[in-house]
Amino acid sequence: MRQFVSFALTLLAASTVTSASDAKGDTVSDVVSLTKDTFEDFMKEHDLVLAEFFAPWCGHCKALAPKYEEAATELKSKNIPLVKVDCTAEEELCRDYRIEGYPTLKIFRGPDSVKPYLGARQSEALVSYMVKQSLPAVSTVNPENLEEFKTMDKIVIIGYISSDDKAANETFTSFAESQRDNYLFAATNDPALAKAEDISQPSIVLYKDFDEKKAVYDGELDKDAILGWVKTASTPLVGEIDPETYSEYITASIPLAYIFAETKEEREKLAEEFRPIAEKHRGAINIATIDASIFGPHAGNLNLDPQNFPAFAIQETTRNAKYPYDQSKEINAEDVGQFIEDVLNGKVEPSIKSEPIPETQEGPVTVVVAHSYKELVIDNDKDVLLEFYAPWCGHCKALAPKYEELASLYADVPALASKVTVAKIDATTNDVPDSIQGFPTIKLFPAGSKDSPVEYSGPRSVEDLANFVKEQGTHKVDAFAAGDEKAEEEADATLTVSISSKATSESAAPTESEKADHDEL
Numbered sequence: 001m002r003q004f005v006s007f008a009l010t011l012l013a014a015s016t017v018t019s020a021s022d023a024k025g026d027t028v029s030d031v032v033s034l035t036k037d038t039f040e041d042f043m044k045e046h047d048l049v050l051a052e053f054f055a056p057w058c059g060h061c062k063a064l065a066p067k068y069e070e071a072a073t074e075l076k077s078k079n080i081p082l083v084k085v086d087c088t089a090e091e092e093l094c095r096d097y098r099i100e101g102y103p104t105l106k107i108f109r110g111p112d113s114v115k116p117y118l119g120a121r122q123s124e125a126l127v128s129y130m131v132k133q134s135l136p137a138v139s140t141v142n143p144e145n146l147e148e149f150k151t152m153d154k155i156v157i158i159g160y161i162s163s164d165d166k167a168a169n170e171t172f173t174s175f176a177e178s179q180r181d182n183y184l185f186a187a188t189n190d191p192a193l194a195k196a197e198d199i200s201q202p203s204i205v206l207y208k209d210f211d212e213k214k215a216v217y218d219g220e221l222d223k224d225a226i227l228g229w230v231k232t233a234s235t236p237l238v239g240e241i242d243p244e245t246y247s248e249y250i251t252a253s254i255p256l257a258y259i260f261a262e263t264k265e266e267r268e269k270l271a272e273e274f275r276p277i278a279e280k281h282r283g284a285i286n287i288a289t290i291d292a293s294i295f296g297p298h299a300g301n302l303n304l305d306p307q308n309f310p311a312f313a314i315q316e317t318t319r320n321a322k323y324p325y326d327q328s329k330e331i332n333a334e335d336v337g338q339f340i341e342d343v344l345n346g347k348v349e350p351s352i353k354s355e356p357i358p359e360t361q362e363g364p365v366t367v368v369v370a371h372s373y374k375e376l377v378i379d380n381d382k383d384v385l386l387e388f389y390a391p392w393c394g395h396c397k398a399l400a401p402k403y404e405e406l407a408s409l410y411a412d413v414p415a416l417a418s419k420v421t422v423a424k425i426d427a428t429t430n431d432v433p434d435s436i437q438g439f440p441t442i443k444l445f446p447a448g449s450k451d452s453p454v455e456y457s458g459p460r461s462v463e464d465l466a467n468f469v470k471e472q473g474t475h476k477v478d479a480f481a482a483g484d485e486k487a488e489e490e491a492d493a494t495l496t497v498s499i500s501s502k503a504t505s506e507s508a509a510p511t512e513s514e515k516a517d518h519d520e521l
């Protein structure tokens with residue numbers, strides 16, 4: 001999905017920019033630097049250690065540095081050391097631990113027990129994740145420590161289970177073990193504590209430091225059912241979209257509503273105002289605020305004017321339909337609430353970004369825009385070869401003359417022109433239903449089976465493309481059958497501009513990573 005991709009990039013760019021100038025100033029650090037000579041002893045001496053393997057030139061490592069430092073300071077009091085290893089100086093050590101990208105974070109329980117760190121690269125997440133690692137999967141709570149435990153993390157889950165209820169205990173414990181990296185768990189069999197919470201045994205209670213603060217599970221004791229509930233109960237009613245939360249929202253398979261606002265105060269005020277609406281539609285749509293001062297350009301992807309905030313839009317993530325809210329209107333919970341309701345009830349047409357339909361087609365390549373896509377690509381009996389391009393894409397420019405030549409092979413012969421269309425669409429100015437992984441993307445929509453287009457992945461020569469049209473097309477049109485066989489050999493294998501990789505780790509070679517970063521931007 002193109003919008004997803006470009007947003008991931010916008011976010012990445014922003015986070016790189018804001019943290020590019022991180023602290024080199026050598027004040028006293030709580031992060032311990034280790035070398036080949038000190039590593040093993042250090043790991044033997046400490047029960048639980050978080051280690052970062054990094055390279056000094058790596059941008060993502062620089063972005064992590066201040067957050068890692070902050071987490072180290074906080075975790076020091078809990079006796080969980082954070083260490084780092086410079087892989088450009090300690091090649092052997094890094095090879096031993098199979099480090100393939102930077103930064104790599106690993107959790108050590110002694111030198112031989114290693115597992116990957118799977119949390120987010122933010123100080124709060126680092127602390128929370130490591131605290132969970134330091135505790136048993138299920139801690140025991142009693143009247144003395146219950147209140148403190150409830151607030152030990154953003155989300156705390158406590159089982160109130162009677163001491164003779166083996167089945168409930170087993171389910172809860174095994175659920176906690178499977179989710180121990182994600183949530184903090186405790187249990188108690190003290191009936192007085194259950195009574196004080198106004199619940200009966202067995203009950204599972206989720207405590208959170210936001211919204212209604214507490215949710216009680218009332219479904220059956222089944223691990224999948226509990227997990228579904230935990231996920232819903234732990235998602236804020238009106239959350240915040242940022243690089244950490246974005247992919248979760250996008251993969252949630254329900255629509256996502258964006259509230260764009262430039263200041264924190266404004267976002268907090270709107271979040272408060274929208275909470276009842278979010279509550280009402282919980283499970284049907286996610287509503288979240290987003291910092292327009294940083295991620296404003298993403299508004300353009302939702303067909304909003306990215307200069308005009310606050311703004312509101314809904315994105316149906318599963319089919320990438322967009323519903324921008326009229327920007328001449330005020331953003332308030334009442335009117336926008338009605339809009340949300342209308343969108344959810346299918347009463348609003350999605351907005352489609354399109355260039356105007358060209359009055360005449362000049363040249364052999366048919367120009368398709370969003371508004372003519374259905375007619376020219378789908379609703380006809382021709383094999384349609386369609387190139388999705390971007391004006392800035394160098395490989396698309398290189399392809400252009402060959403693509404014209406290819407198009408002429410069909411366009412110039414009426415018998416062939418009635419069976420094959422060679423077309424192109426600017427995918428940056430037109431919304432397309434297709435998922436595009438890079439530019440150019442070339443797909444053949446065969447007559448009679450337009451819903452299963454075939455993507456082209458061979459060399460971009462006239463002959464190879466014509467062969468593709470012949471082999472994959474329904475009409476089996478051979479462009480060269482009539483004319484002379486021009487052998488056009490211009491293998492150009494590495495053409496796809498990869499814009500899909502998220503690159504949160506950098507590969508080990510500095511030049512490669514520099515290159516990757518520039519492609520991303």
Ligand SMILES: *[C@@H]1O[C@H](CO)[C@@H](O)[C@H](O)[C@H]1NC(C)=O
Nearest residue numbers: 161162163169170187188189
């Ligand atoms: C659950 O079972 C374990 C192992 O038998 C026990 O240690 C623990 O106290 C039990 N938990 C509760 C809440 O009864």
